[in-house]
Amino acid sequence: MPMSGVKVLDLSRVLAGPWAGQILADLGAEVIKVERPLSGDDTRHWGPPYLANDAGQETEQSAYYLCANRGKQSVCIDMTTPEGQAQIRQLAADSDVLIENFKVGGAAKYGLDYQSLAKINPRLVYCSITGFGQTGPYADRPGYDFLVQAMGGLMSVTGEPDASGEQVGGGPQKAGVALTDIMTGLYATIGIQAALSERLHSGQGQQVDLALLDVTVATLANQASNYLVGGQIPQRLGNAHPNIVPYQSFVVADGHCIVAVGNDQQFARFVDVLGLPELAEEECYRSNVQRVLNRDRLIPKLQRAMLERPRDEWLALFEQVQVPAGPINNIDEVFENPQIKAREMVVEMEHPESSALKLVANPIKFSRTPIRYSRPPPRLGEHSDTVLSALSSINKTQS
Structure with missing residues (x-):
């Protein structure tokens, strides 16, 4: 597969980082997802709905979590402890890529920031995802998709227009999915792949700095250009287009x-x-x-x-x-659409708790190296014993 042999350490949670990790896993990378013991990724608890097992009983696998964590191994590590920090450093030393979405300075508290890990693995591509980036006056602020859709201008051009100074149609609206998180995950994937490509020549890794706000502004596309080039402040037009009619x-x-x-x-x-x-x-x-x-x-x-x-x-x-x-179309009509079926945009996987887990497929179609879906989204800590016992074996061999 296109990224076979690339090892990714995914310390991120919720959506933007996990989305990037899932794309890399789909492309063939080995992705180890590090989660907090007992609770794991926040989205594991973002339900209902939850996956039902073959007996029709509800499991602990939320639909939200399942959408962004296919293809990964789950390892529980308490990074607040010296032992956990040492384990992550060992994993990072053998990784090509690390993805994290701590607040600025959060990873440094545990000695897991880029500067610290680059000393033990100079080839590491370290992708940091935050609300506002590693620099600037807002760097220390927490950032969430909804908040940044508003701050980044996306909501100002989404929704029905005002009429005679009065709001109609609910006023400014966010997108129906966490679009800023998704787009940040895509840009993170592009940045990671570019850094890996550059590493082929330099032999050195680097930090990739992604901010939800930057991505929102970048994806304003023609609306941003309408302002920068034409001096026009775009307004809400509902389902109409600012530059094309009808x-x-x-x-x-x-x-x-x-x-x-x-x-x-x-x-x-x-x-x-x-x-x-x-x-x-x-x-x-x-x-x-x-x-x-x-x-x-x-x-x-x-x-x-x-x-x-x-x-x-x-x-x-x-x-x-x-x-x-x-x-x-409603969502049910989308998945009944003959074009969606022909493009095989639903993948069915066997999950330890369900023999027929359905997920949205990756939209990338390769002519020679098609994506293979061999690992369902993992249960919390499902691979802890395998991964951590391998670390223990390395330690014994080195000692």
Whole structure:
């Protein structure tokens, strides 16, 4: 597999760090997850729901924990003790990568910071994930996904717009998943892989510093650029797009659907299906620039037409003329979608407490080295004896 032979020591918990560790495990790395004795990763207790065993009884494996810890070994170590610290140092000495999400300075209290571990393993790639990074005036603050979605501007562009100075639609909204944590896990994975690649030339490891706030700002993408380049402060537009029109949801006869018109040719085909072909010839709607400037006049006309047919009828008509459109699926509809099934986006694994654990698959598809799912998310301390006895054997051999 692509990362076979890479050893990862995962000291992180909750989501951003564990997400990075799971990706590396999916790619073939050996990942050892260090957890607190008795309680383990916080997310083990973030339920319900919890996994049911083959007898239908609820286990201690929360759905939240299961989503981010596939492919790892779980080892319980009390790092507040000298013995635990020594064990982690031994594991780090034999690792290529370490992932941690302590508060700034937290790892140093135990002698497990980058500077300390680099002395015993100069090749170590040490990835630190915090709310605000290792530097700056906010470095000592704790950071959480929800908080940082707000501080980083993401919530200011998510949700329904204000009307006449009054809030409608609930005002600013966070994303429906912990998107900042997920994106930070992805950036952490990229940073780790880049540092491993650089190590091939230098022979040296380094610290990779990831901040939830930095990642949130980076992923504002076109909205950030709208401000930096155009001087425009982006506002909430609900399901509409700031730079493309029409690119939004519409109410139809039996619910809602999405239309994503990306160019002028698609717009002409779209309004032709609606029975409004003349709109594509009007100067104020002919180009996307004009449609953005005149969206308040255009959208009501399109919306009135969209109410005339049910969703599936519209979608069939749009597909015939290659106008991008789709339904707003519930999660159950997502996993019943034939495309999702064809892409094998659900993986079924045998868990010690359930013979048919279902998880979302990794979306990366390799032509030669496909991802293999051989290790389910571990039970707390499931591999402690194996891993720690191996350390004891090394100590005896060295002595």
